[in-house]
Amino acid sequence: MERWILTAGIAAVFFGGYNLFTRLAAGRLPDIVGAFWLEFSAILGMLAYMISIRQPLLGAGITRSGLLFALAGGLCVAVGTALTFTVFRQGGPLSTAGTVIQLGIVVIITALGVLVLNEPLSGRRLLGWGFALASIWLLAK
Numbered sequence: 001m002e003r004w005i006l007t008a009g010i011a012a013v014f015f016g017g018y019n020l021f022t023r024l025a026a027g028r029l030p031d032i033v034g035a036f037w038l039e040f041s042a043i044l045g046m047l048a049y050m051i052s053i054r055q056p057l058l059g060a061g062i063t064r065s066g067l068l069f070a071l072a073g074g075l076c077v078a079v080g081t082a083l084t085f086t087v088f089r090q091g092g093p094l095s096t097a098g099t100v101i102q103l104g105i106v107v108i109i110t111a112l113g114v115l116v117l118n119e120p121l122s123g124r125r126l127l128g129w130g131f132a133l134a135s136i137w138l139l140a141k
Contacts, residue, residue, distance in 0.1 A: 019098040022081070026088030035082035096139050103139075106132040 018038075025034050050057065087097050110129045113119040 015102070019084070019094060019102075022084050023088045023094040023098065026085050031085035031089055032082050034085045035078065038081055039078060100136050100139050103132045103136045107136070 022034070022038065025038075028034075029037075049055075084101060087101065088094070092098075092100075107129060110125060110132075114121045114125075
């Protein structure tokens with residue numbers, strides 16, 4: 001097993017918690033306010049982690065393009081978080097709506113990896129992409 005698989009599994013556990021807590025908060029505060037506080041707590045968590053490992057906010061190893069890409073990704077997360085609150089406030093069940101969002105991410109990032117980053121499209125990846133699309137269709141019915 002490749003080293004990154006375990007880390008990806010741990011990340012999935014935390015993103016599962018993200019979806020659970022977002023679902024529990026949805027409807028109990030305005031969507032954009034919930035998204036703000038979620039992102040704010042993420043910033044505090046990142047700052048605490050950076051301080052604990054003594055990582056400067058700006059410094060060696062940071063490029064302008066890297067910073068711009070990170071900022072663009074952050075904007076995508078902000079909009080996605082606000083929309084996730086909206087989905088859950090509109091009554092989307094965690095077990096279905098959260099899964100459809102995550103599977104949608106799988107479909108989109110697979111396509112982006114192939115189309116934008118020129119990653120190889122193997123039969124195995126194509127099959128996984130097809131299963132993700134089929135799962136979305138099954139869950140959304």
